[in-house]
Amino acid sequence: MPKPKLPNLDDAVAIDIHTHAEEPCGLHGDDGYDDFQAQMASYFKSPNKHPPTVEETAAYYRAKKIAAVIFPVDAERETGFRRYNNDEMLQVAAENSDVLIPFASIDPHKGKLGVREAKRLMSEFGVKGFKFHPTMQGFYPNDRMAYPLYEAISDGGAIALFHTGQTGVGSGMPGGMGMRLKYSNPMYMDDVAVDFPDLKVILAHPSFPWQEEALSVATHKPNVYIDLSGWSPKYFPPILVRYINSILQDKMLFGSDWPVITPDRWLSDFAKLDIRDEIRPKVLKQNARKLLGI
Template identity: 65%
Template sequence: MDVDRIVAIDVHTHAEVSEKGETSLSDDLMEASGAYFKAGGHRKPTLTELAAYYRERDMAAVVFTVDAESALGTPGVPNEEVALAAQANSDVLIPFASIDPWKGRAGVREARRLVEEHGVKGFKFHPNLQAFFPNDRMAYELYAALEELGVIALFHTGQTGIGAGLPGGGGIRLKYSDPMIVDDVAADFPGLKIILAHPSFPWQDEALSVATHKPNVYIDLSGWSPKYFPPQLVRYANTLLKDKVLFGSDYPVLTPDRWLADFAELDIKPEVRPKILKDNAVRLLGLGSD
């Protein structure tokens, strides 16, 4: 990847459809998510289409699936498919994977194989969909492997649009995604690089607290238009967390075009703006160091 050519790095995009046209969410959850985000246009881009989309914009993107098969009963887009697409589009795509933490030691073996054989650089956890508290000890062997392998753990935090508006929220519980729970993980695995995804409504202050206290914790800004960011998030991004905040869109439910247009209107210091859009991600992901 030619980092100098890239103008921004989106650290949060989703592979939502496999080559066979299968999705990792049921139709009702997919429709509810689309309605929540008012997602128009091409809701289910293939990985090839996603790569072309970011290439046209001279941007790079971290891309991942979500493996929540134990709780949802449907398999995610295969991790290998994501990794192979990233290999074929290495100028713009950065592969992350997802392991259902309920897989236990089988998941640990899968994580090692994905890193060692496919060059995966991180793993996405979605506690709401996977129905687990991040500090549940059943996931600790997996975290230990990720720490040893030197890859990133990205945790969904805060409210989720998946299941929103459905009876009972589609059975998806919000309690799992309090970022303060991830503080235990950051303390117990100080060598594990962690990203707290999204402005963590209704726990924004908790996320800021964890990220300022734990050197290994970062925050991505995906899933929200910047015009809706809480003022304390903007204040910390401009000051104490200027080296630990990352651009993320949540594509395809929120496009980087919309996100960047609204970010341009945000009161961010000129010297901080390139850190958020690119430089912090370059450092965290270890890009341009080969």
């Protein structure tokens, strides 16, 4: 199929670099995913009563005049939740390419099969990046097992976006739903940034409790960026705000973590932060646009 057109970002008021495709078309997640989603909605006090479809997500962002990077999370091996097939999500995203920017997700444990899938998705769909979730996928980001997949992504000029820190996934469930926080320490990303200096890397979320580790990696490695999703800005630690206002002003990216946090809530709280006026447009749109190459 021809690669979908990308949004006209001149008309967008912002770019949300971090939104989730949660509800497969015609395949409801009846394998424990409902309990997981209910816990997430409770933790984040989300107004969404059910996971929105990709079409519903596109309609929401279209009405807000915000472009959205959207992706599923392939964590079926570790969690038992069936993955939202990349091809299915990308087909729907292509039908809403006026507002959606497609990323995909491949568990690096898939090995050569995952590498082939990544190459095909970049070629056929023009996928701009790939989402990794070390906690949900159960791996250290610097595990050499994942390196062939990173190499394919780097060679394709795409972005690797990694969940970092603890943002509520599995919180309050027995044993944290079996998820181990240790995998998402952003310091492991330092090895990845060294070994793949041409790979564009995004550290997703304020990286509690490792915020300073994330800031140090992003400051030291020119290919590493930080997205600010998964937390309301009113809870940002002071050191993060300080770096947004100074050293890392060109590497900070607006992200909501839709649907658990809505852009309305995030943007409203961000407006109340003491951020310099000339930096706000960078965070909301300019930095992401440059990184995405759109």
